[in-house]
Amino acid sequence: MTFDGHAREGRTKSGALPRREFLRHASMVAVATAAAGTVPGMWHAFARGSPDVPRLDVDGAVAHLARTAEGLVAAGEQSHAPSVWTYRLGERAWTKTADGAAFPSGTTLNAVAELRGSLYAAGSITQVVDTYPVVDGKKTLEVEVHETTPAVFSSSDGAGWQQVVRGIPGSPFGFLSAITSARGGLLAVGSEFLEPDVGEPSGLTAIRSRDGRRWDRMPLEGVVPPRHGEVSLVARDRGDYLLGTNGVDGAELYLLTGSASRWEPLPRPDREGRVTFTAAGPVAGGFLLAGVDQQARAHFWRGGRHGWRRVGSPKGMSSDATVLDFQRVGRDLVATGYSGTGGFATEVEG
Amino acid sequence: MCGSASCCIAESRLVAFSRINGVPLKYRFSSGWGFVTVRSKPGFQRKLNNWMGTLSLYSKTYGGKNFNSITWIGTAGAFTRKRGCHGRGRALDLNYIRWNNYTLNIFRGAHGASKRGRRRRYLAVDACCRQYFKFTLDGWYNAAHTNHIHIDNHTVPILNRGSRSDTVFVQSVCNNFNGAGLAIDGDWGPGTQSAFAAINRKWGFRTAECNPFRNKAHYREWLALVMKHGFKNAAAGYYKSSC
Numbered sequence: 001m002t003f004d005g006h007a008r009e010g011r012t013k014s015g016a017l018p019r020r021e022f023l024r025h026a027s028m029v030a031v032a033t034a035a036a037g038t039v040p041g042m043w044h045a046f047a048r049g050s051p052d053v054p055r056l057d058v059d060g061a062v063a064h065l066a067r068t069a070e071g072l073v074a075a076g077e078q079s080h081a082p083s084v085w086t087y088r089l090g091e092r093a094w095t096k097t098a099d100g101a102a103f104p105s106g107t108t109l110n111a112v113a114e115l116r117g118s119l120y121a122a123g124s125i126t127q128v129v130d131t132y133p134v135v136d137g138k139k140t141l142e143v144e145v146h147e148t149t150p151a152v153f154s155s156s157d158g159a160g161w162q163q164v165v166r167g168i169p170g171s172p173f174g175f176l177s178a179i180t181s182a183r184g185g186l187l188a189v190g191s192e193f194l195e196p197d198v199g200e201p202s203g204l205t206a207i208r209s210r211d212g213r214r215w216d217r218m219p220l221e222g223v224v225p226p227r228h229g230e231v232s233l234v235a236r237d238r239g240d241y242l243l244g245t246n247g248v249d250g251a252e253l254y255l256l257t258g259s260a261s262r263w264e265p266l267p268r269p270d271r272e273g274r275v276t277f278t279a280a281g282p283v284a285g286g287f288l289l290a291g292v293d294q295q296a297r298a299h300f301w302r303g304g305r306h307g308w309r310r311v312g313s314p315k316g317m318s319s320d321a322t323v324l325d326f327q328r329v330g331r332d333l334v335a336t337g338y339s340g341t342g343g344f345a346t347e348v349e350g
Numbered sequence: 351m352c353g354s355a356s357c358c359i360a361e362s363r364l365v366a367f368s369r370i371n372g373v374p375l376k377y378r379f380s381s382g383w384g385f386v387t388v389r390s391k392p393g394f395q396r397k398l399n400n401w402m403g404t405l406s407l408y409s410k411t412y413g414g415k416n417f418n419s420i421t422w423i424g425t426a427g428a429f430t431r432k433r434g435c436h437g438r439g440r441a442l443d444l445n446y447i448r449w450n451n452y453t454l455n456i457f458r459g460a461h462g463a464s465k466r467g468r469r470r471r472y473l474a475v476d477a478c479c480r481q482y483f484k485f486t487l488d489g490w491y492n493a494a495h496t497n498h499i500h501i502d503n504h505t506v507p508i509l510n511r512g513s514r515s516d517t518v519f520v521q522s523v524c525n526n527f528n529g530a531g532l533a534i535d536g537d538w539g540p541g542t543q544s545a546f547a548a549i550n551r552k553w554g555f556r557t558a559e560c561n562p563f564r565n566k567a568h569y570r571e572w573l574a575l576v577m578k579h580g581f582k583n584a585a586a587g588y589y590k591s592s593c
Contacts, residue, residue, distance in 0.1 A: 135565040195514045199434040248427040276431040
């Protein structure tokens with residue numbers, strides 16, 4: 001869609017733009033024109049005004065967001081099927097661009113990232129690889145053996161997806177829980193299982209790619225694998241990366257800065273150590289970190305390498321929501337996750 | 351299998367409990383062991399209660415006066431917000447069992463204890479877990495489980511040659527009750543098959559009639575043999591199978 005297209009779609013039936021929309025588009029036109037019509041210029045334009053990203057509600061969970069040149073892409077599940085939604089800047093609604101039909105059966109999408117105009121969604125594929133009968137008293141049960149393998153899919157438009165990672169050498173079983181663009185390429189992290197059907201992770205796994213096609217294993221130097229655990233979040237603030245792990249013993253945070261190859265442990269913001277960190281996003285002065293305690297209460301902190309400061313729930317967030325991702329859009333943040341009523345992507349005040 | 355971002359949504363359907371079939375639960379805090387409340391799905395909690403009943407009965411019956419009653423058990427956690435069975439409230443990590451006059455300190459690596467008797471008691475507890483929970487991941491499974499036994503009710507409890515979890519357990523049973531001398535590598539090869547056949551001859555488990563790989567009752571009987579010998583601290587053959 002062209003920039004003019006956005007403006008046209010923003011008009012009312014009578015052809016007139018509401019005052020707020022008019023001012024916003026006027027601002028966009030000015031800045032985008034100044035930026036010679038480049039795509040970053042469009043984001044720059046939105047940064048000066050409020051983009052008013054519409055709310056997305058689904059029957060399921062919106063796991064993760066990626067910012068693209070044209071807007072936002074969200075990945076998650078709806079009605080137990082993998083799903084992708086896109087939002088183009090200036091439009092009034094999200095569009096569902098892919099559902100279960102776009103992915104192999106048993107696909108779960110946990111995260112999405114953008115690299116040089118292409119989208120990459122990370123997760124897993126669970127398939128039945130064997131069945132056998134088991135006598136249980138007078139009944140005979142048909143027992144299924146499931147195999148879960150890490151997977152990455154790529155897409156140019158959010159609608160058609162091709163699998164580019166099918167299992168990881170040395171870690172055939174497991175899942176990828178996060179993917180992010182990093183240092184000119186992509187970094188995906190997840191957990192591995194030792195055998196089919198056992199769903200308790202035995203360790204962490206990470207792969208990287210410069211072009212989205214060839215992927216290599218990489219060590220997560222400095223990260224202590226959590227017991228039965230997983231990577232619960234990877235967030236980026238310019239050159240800093242925040243990684244959260246969550247296991248039965250508790251959760252930990254790590255920071256990778258500059259050109260360093262080793263993740264450094266960060267002090268936890270909660271003294272009790274009973275909070276699971278679920279999401280983080282860039283805000284002024286570091287990260288906004290979201291967590292949930294054992295009583296399902298949400299907690300938020302701001303900070304990073306210089307420590308954490310407890311803050312209240314971002315405005316616009318329902319009290320029973322579990323945040324799974326934050327993405328900065330202009331001055332605001334878009335949060336994704338799920339609550340008692342289903343999954344959501346919604347603008348909050350960061 | 352839960353690999354989904356929304357797998358933790360059903361939290362409201364969890365039940366909180368601080369005892370399993372009357373036996374208190376403790377957690378190892380930095381200051382020491384203290385009473386704890388955990389959460390799980392109601393169905394998993396019922397299984398835990400049944401498991402505790404069986405553990406109490408077998409340890410008291412075959413272990414003697416030191417095993418008359420279970421005073422408390424230690425856990426490293428049950429429900430936690432993550433993918434997998436812990437995230438669905440269908441798993442628990444077990445790391446300590448205190449009877450009236452005997453302690454099995456799984457946290458300190460009882461599976462690798464220098465005393466064979468302690469290893470046999472560990473295997474008896476391990477076997478009891480396997481009667482109810484597949485998967486049971488023990489100290490031989492991988493380094494992450496040297497200080498606890500993970501139990502979940504992901505699927506039907508049955509013996510599977512293709513499972514590393516089951517194979518390391520069978521290899522350990524053959525070594526500790528029948529001196530098989532197997533490498534515990536999780537690979538069910540000819541050596542393991544031969545050792546499995548030998549221990550079955552020893553304790554009279556007739557594989558021509560009883561199939562622990564396809565029949566739940568037969569597998570329970572095989573595990574009961576491990577429990578009896580384990581709590582008694584006896585070599586294979588002290589008790590004979592009814593199967």
